[in-house]
Amino acid sequence: MRTVSRSASIALDVSNSTSETEPAAAAGGERREAILVAAARVISRSGVRGLRVEEVASEAGVSPPLLYYHFASRQGLIRAALQRASDKAPSAALRSEAGEMSGYEAVEVALLAELDDDRSVRDNAIVWGEVGATAVFEPELRDDVRQVTETWSATVAEAIRRGVEDGSIRKGIDPEQAAEVLITLVDGLCNRWLAGAMNRERARELLVATLRETLRAKD
């Protein structure tokens, strides 16, 4: 809800503005974010292949030139949308919040949250899957896909390492390898869920079972 009203107020902003080429830093940041939220919605509705810059601008309530001011090109917009999906992914919380959870609990909570039905999580998951699927045909996107995947993997590996130290994750595990396998499984489950080939509850069940069997320290 917050995002919707924010994007509406930005639309007002822009219609009152006479110069769009040099927005003040704060408003510029908000507009950039509003455009990326709009891009995620458009991608979530009709995919990366169907994305038209004009539709994103209209959804964000900004003019196409303002969009190009921020992202230079359609591809720049798609790359920024992927980067934002990476920054906003539930697993990103693992980077900032140690909290009171054990390493194991933090990993389970973060990965399960990727299969949440919240709209922004779902939009993000579709952006992630779609940019990856598009990279098969557009090699220029591959470095970006590789980079966000490696960031995600490194984040989860670090949490696994912490779990091994605090005794919640079994010793002898290879944190990098376990992280790579788990995030690949999460991606696969997301794709099944979003494609309607598996219901979300079953996807969560399979993920929890896998985490408990392969990661959690035996009592």
Next chain:
Amino acid sequence: MRTVSRSASIALDVSNSTSETEPAAAAGGERREAILVAAARVISRSGVRGLRVEEVASEAGVSPPLLYYHFASRQGLIRAALQRASDKAPSAALRSEAGEMSGYEAVEVALLAELDDDRSVRDNAIVWGEVGATAVFEPELRDDVRQVTETWSATVAEAIRRGVEDGSIRKGIDPEQAAEVLITLVDGLCNRWLAGAMNRERARELLVATLRETLRAKD
């Protein structure tokens, strides 16, 4: 190579034919297959979203009306391409060949073969991934995606059950759950590989490590 020359001979066939509406059963079957091979190539080049029926017809060396004779619609063609990717998937061998391998070996060989660099395997993997990715936006495809996924899962579960019986796979495993997790992981690894986010050797390494750790009976 065989496929190319076969498709070329069919192209000749068609150009010599005056009536295309009632092909003899055998030639009809070959033409149908040639069209599906062509569809896989076109999808592998430019995706499902970019697929034009005329391009597939031209790639197969047949006329668009003949293509419509066999598949009724663009969507009928896409669904048949998915079904063929399922029938021709390396794992499908598990249904016919018991051979001399243990259940564990058969599963490892079949799933690793999904990450083969052979052109037809790669084309098939792209068809599979693309139809799944498209089903996010085209709900009419979801039943098909669910069905081929369930077929694959049941095939692998059956081989796992055999491995439990012959002692090559650990007892106490849930064959259905293990199969669902493993094929989802294989899909995820295929997507990473095809998107250029992971090299194929690493994908195979992660798959083998996972199979050995989670499935194989301890000596």
